[in-house]
Amino acid sequence: MNTDISSLKYCLENYVADPSFRSRMQTRPQETLQEHGILPDTQTPREDVSSDTEMLLEACCRLCRCSGELRIPEEQNRYLLEFRAHQQEIMREYERRIADDAYADRRLLLWSRQVRRRCRMENRQFRRRDAIQYYPLFFELSDGCSVQCPFCGVDAPLWKSDFAYTPENAGLWREILQISVRYLGRVAGAGACYMATEPFDNPDYERFIYDFRAVTGLVPQTTTAVADRCPERIRAFMEELGPDAVRNAALRFSIRSLSQLRRIQEIYRPEELKDIELLANNPESLNQYSLSGKGIRLRARMGEKGRDKFLRYGICCTAGLRVNMVRKTMEFLEPELPSEMFPNGYRIRETRTFTDAKEFETGMRRLFETWALPELPEDAPLQFNGVCRIVEKETCIEFWGDGVGCSLAKDGGFREAIRLVSEEPTTLTQLYRALSAGEGDALRLWQKFQYLYERGYVRWA
Numbered sequence: 174m175n176t177d178i179s180s181l182k183y184c185l186e187n188y189v190a191d192p193s194f195r196s197r198m199q200t201r202p203q204e205t206l207q208e209h210g211i212l213p214d215t216q217t218p219r220e221d222v223s224s225d226t227e228m229l230l231e232a233c234c235r236l237c238r239c240s241g242e243l244r245i246p247e248e249q250n251r252y253l254l255e256f257r258a259h260q261q262e263i264m265r266e267y268e269r270r271i272a273d274d275a276y277a278d279r280r281l282l283l284w285s286r287q288v289r290r291r292c293r294m295e296n297r298q299f300r301r302r303d304a305i306q307y308y309p310l311f312f313e314l315s316d317g318c319s320v321q322c323p324f325c326g327v328d329a330p331l332w333k334s335d336f337a338y339t340p341e342n343a344g345l346w347r348e349i350l351q352i353s354v355r356y357l358g359r360v361a362g363a364g365a366c367y368m369a370t371e372p373f374d375n376p377d378y379e380r381f382i383y384d385f386r387a388v389t390g391l392v393p394q395t396t397t398a399v400a401d402r403c404p405e406r407i408r409a410f411m412e413e414l415g416p417d418a419v420r421n422a423a424l425r426f427s428i429r430s431l432s433q434l435r436r437i438q439e440i441y442r443p444e445e446l447k448d449i450e451l452l453a454n455n456p457e458s459l460n461q462y463s464l465s466g467k468g469i470r471l472r473a474r475m476g477e478k479g480r481d482k483f484l485r486y487g488i489c490c491t492a493g494l495r496v497n498m499v500r501k502t503m504e505f506l507e508p509e510l511p512s513e514m515f516p517n518g519y520r521i522r523e524t525r526t527f528t529d530a531k532e533f534e535t536g537m538r539r540l541f542e543t544w545a546l547p548e549l550p551e552d553a554p555l556q557f558n559g560v561c562r563i564v565e566k567e568t569c570i571e572f573w574g575d576g577v578g579c580s581l582a583k584d585g586g587f588r589e590a591i592r593l594v595s596e597e598p599t600t601l602t603q604l605y606r607a608l609s610a611g612e613g614d615a616l617r618l619w620q621k622f623q624y625l626y627e628r629g630y631v632r633w634a
């Protein structure tokens with residue numbers, strides 16, 4: 174990362190996390206940047222300093238979507254251009270990990286694409302964020318999480334124990350990874366080795382990651398909320414991963430409080446932090462929390478103060494398996510908009526247990542074959558997605574999600590079929606029977622429901 178990006182990164186992270194930095198930047202930008210050592214020394218010509226100040230301030234405003242008058246066109250702001258180019262480079266790397274050819278099974282690829290399309294249809298905020306992806310495999314190397322952030326969107330339970338790197342466990346781990354790569358393809362390495370866990374709770378976390386890299390060829394991303402608790406350990410981890418991996422966002426620090434941000438900025442040298450995103454999760458930050466998991470209780474406690482702090486979106490990036498190596502469980506998850514029924518932003522379709530690699534393989538195959546279906550099963554009860562609004566027009570029926578929609582011709586028994594499915598979950602087979610549909614009509618009906626299923630308007634229970 175070059176100096177311009179480092180300067181903007183440092184400035185932006187403080188701008189997002191710290192309201193007093195933000196207001197000082199608005200009123201005395203040059204002084205604030207010099208105080209923090211972001212701007213070059215006083216030897217630099219005055220006009221350069223003032224242009225750098227303006228560019229940094231405007232870059233922060235643009236990246237945070239703050240209102241206000243902006244004078245420098247985006248294409249003339251070199252900080253912004255370089256920062257965005259670097260972000261895109263990272264995004265391309267993560268997109269490569271889930272590219273079509275990363276999937277060994279075309280059916281899983283299609284289903285994964287459908288899940289993403291559904292989530293984007295359900296939530297317009299997601300449509301604005303291209304970087305949000307879903308991965309078919311996540312591991313947890315602890316049972317529970319010691320940190321217990323009050324905003325935890327997946328409601329991590331209290332830490333109980335870790336998966337130790339014993340010879341037996343290490344052997345099982347490597348076998349499971351090999352099976353996963355054989356079955357899923359390269360995409361098996363695209364997820365992470367934490368979900369409702371804190372990676373560095375497990376004293377052997379790094380050793381599992383080095384094995385993960387050796388087997389899958391990929392370094393999974395690690396986000397830690399305790400970067401100030403174990404800096405030497407994290408430095409050694411960075412050293413072992415190497416600069417290319419760190420540059421590709423292998424490591425991210427979650428910031429839980431302003432004092433933690435200051436501690437981290439004191440503990441780590443700027444060169445050490447230059448490729449590590451400091452994700453502001455402190456309550457004063459501009460970032461919003463997911464209205465799911467512990468966030469629901471936090472929202473209630475915050476009352477009026479929490480009005481704009483929460484957004485209804487799921488933070489679960491798993492569409493597929495969550496494997497807990499301590500409990501030896503494998504759960505098939507689908508991301509969901511948080512609701513009373515799915516408060517943590519995901520639904521668990523089925524849970525299986527395993528004791529060895531063979532059982533893991535059998536369970537994994539069964540779960541994907543049962544639940545990751547790109548085609549609508551004819552014998553499963555269908556229902557409309559809770560966000561779907563149905564509008565009948567003269568010749569067609571419109572289906573609306575959050576700001577997007579589609580329409581289908583109202584021919585055949587389609588109108589009646591929509592009515593039946595709206596009333597109660599109904600299988601396609603039941604629909605054919607109720608409508609006395611011949612072969613051609615049944616096929617046309619299937620095609621229409623399949624079209625809606627691929628876009629997420631219809632789900633199966």
Ligand code: SF4
Binds near residue numbers: 370398
């Ligand atoms: S957000 Fe992460 S670190 Fe915090 S409680 Fe949840 S799982 Fe643990």
